Amino acid sequence: MNPSTSQAFETTVVHAGEDPERHMGSLSTPIYQTALHVFPNAEDGHLIHEGHKPGYFYGRMGNPTQAALEQAMCEVEGGEAALALASGMAAISNAILSIVEPGDHIVAPASLYATTGALLDGLLPKLGVKVSYVDATHAANYQEAVTPKTKLFYLESPANPTMKMVDIEAVVSVARSKSITTVMDNTFATPYNQRPLDLGVDVVVHSATKYLGGHGDLTAGVIVGRKDVVDRAHWQTNKVLGGVIAPWTAWLVIRGLRTLALRMERHNSNALKLARFLANHPKVREVHYPGLETHPQHVLARRQMKGFGGMLSFDVGGVDEGRRLVDNVKLCSLAVSLGDVSTLIQHSASMTHAIVPRERRLAVGITDGLLRLSVGIEDPDDLVADLRQALQHV
Numbered sequence: 001m002n003p004s005t006s007q008a009f010e011t012t013v014v015h016a017g018e019d020p021e022r023h024m025g026s027l028s029t030p031i032y033q034t035a036l037h038v039f040p041n042a043e044d045g046h047l048i049h050e051g052h053k054p055g056y057f058y059g060r061m062g063n064p065t066q067a068a069l070e071q072a073m074c075e076v077e078g079g080e081a082a083l084a085l086a087s088g089m090a091a092i093s094n095a096i097l098s099i100v101e102p103g104d105h106i107v108a109p110a111s112l113y114a115t116t117g118a119l120l121d122g123l124l125p126k127l128g129v130k131v132s133y134v135d136a137t138h139a140a141n142y143q144e145a146v147t148p149k150t151k152l153f154y155l156e157s158p159a160n161p162t163m164k165m166v167d168i169e170a171v172v173s174v175a176r177s178k179s180i181t182t183v184m185d186n187t188f189a190t191p192y193n194q195r196p197l198d199l200g201v202d203v204v205v206h207s208a209t210k211y212l213g214g215h216g217d218l219t220a221g222v223i224v225g226r227k228d229v230v231d232r233a234h235w236q237t238n239k240v241l242g243g244v245i246a247p248w249t250a251w252l253v254i255r256g257l258r259t260l261a262l263r264m265e266r267h268n269s270n271a272l273k274l275a276r277f278l279a280n281h282p283k284v285r286e287v288h289y290p291g292l293e294t295h296p297q298h299v300l301a302r303r304q305m306k307g308f309g310g311m312l313s314f315d316v317g318g319v320d321e322g323r324r325l326v327d328n329v330k331l332c333s334l335a336v337s338l339g340d341v342s343t344l345i346q347h348s349a350s351m352t353h354a355i356v357p358r359e360r361r362l363a364v365g366i367t368d369g370l371l372r373l374s375v376g377i378e379d380p381d382d383l384v385a386d387l388r389q390a391l392q393h394v
């Protein structure tokens with residue numbers, strides 16, 4: 001289905017990737033639980049195997065259910081091509097490895113999803129790729145970090161767990177002037193709230209484990225954007241890395257996409273209500289949420305986001321206070337991950353960022369008493385009541 005440009009996002013997500021004619025009239029794309037597709041003849045066998053003719057032949061190289069998800073992601077992000085993979089990290093590592101070569105240089109934000117940091121610090125240097133970290137809240141810092149070898153700008157906004165923002169258009173404009181490719185992690189915002197490709201970003205990556213799947217019951221990732229990069233990821237990088245998505249998982253992500261707009265509307269409004277409640281609570285020192293007027297980049301958030309998302313973080317003072325709070329919530333679940341229909345809370349200093357030395361943590365704003373909240377779609381008053389009673393123990 002080709003959505004007209006005037007079609008609302010709410011409509012696009014319900015129908016994206018739909019193609020009953022190709023699937024015996026089936027409105028829901030079937031799960032093609034097969035690793036093999038037979039070739040009609042030798043000539044087609046050659047062409048399909050080499051990617052010169054569309055078709056399927058072997059599970060690692062594509063599957064019709066996976067293709068329906070890829071088509072859907074092109075529609076919801078506004079991209080030319082997409083590749084669905086086994087996890088968000090498969091998508092991120094694949095996208096980066098499809099762009100850089102030994103000797104190349106990457107500029108990335110200091111405040112970053114921790115495992116992406118481990119990829120940039122651990123694997124890439126072994127392949128001869130250098131990385132510089134910058135305070136990404138100022139686009140000029142990207143410009144200053146550029147060397148003649150810079151091939152890729154990596155962006156993440158809002159950033160985990162500090163909710164710092166990157167001015168997407170400003171960074172893209174620096175990149176374009178120097179023929180540098182931009183890759184952006186859009187997991188936190190989702191295409192409902194933020195459309196990086198429309199702002200000139202070359203490639204978007206997602207952990208579909210989070211909002212796209214939406215129910216905390218799958219692990220998946222997606223690369224979407226410039227066709228030359230996606231083709232290289234499909235036919236070269238992932239051919240050898242093999243991080244393919246399972247057909248059943250691809251179907252679940254499509255199922256999740258159908259309600260993405262509805263869920264995000266509620267995630268957005270619930271998070272704003274909780275952010276306002278926390279900002280006025282005497283035991284809370286600071287709340288980080290782009291939708292609050294007090295967020296240092298609130299004006300930028302209004303410019304580049306439609307809504308402000310379901311993620312926020314707040315500071316209750318010290319490590320002990322943070323631990324006491326998470327030990328006393330009843331409705332919120334003490335769990336990592338995010339983007340689930342249920343509300344999840346975690347204490348960054350003792351959990352996701354426990355391995356990061358304290359000085360480095362503090363330098364990027366991950367303070368001792370910082371709690372990250374992935375606000376679910378429950379009734380907001382019930383969530384406020386739960387946090388209110390838990391804060392009494394802090």
Ligand SMILES: *Cc1c(COP(=O)(O)O)cnc(C)c1O
Pocket residue numbers: 087088089090113115116160185187188206207208209210219220221338
């Ligand atoms: C979870 C997450 C990832 C990694 O995704 P996986 O599906 O766990 O591999 C990458 N970036 C962000 C922002 C995430 O939240």
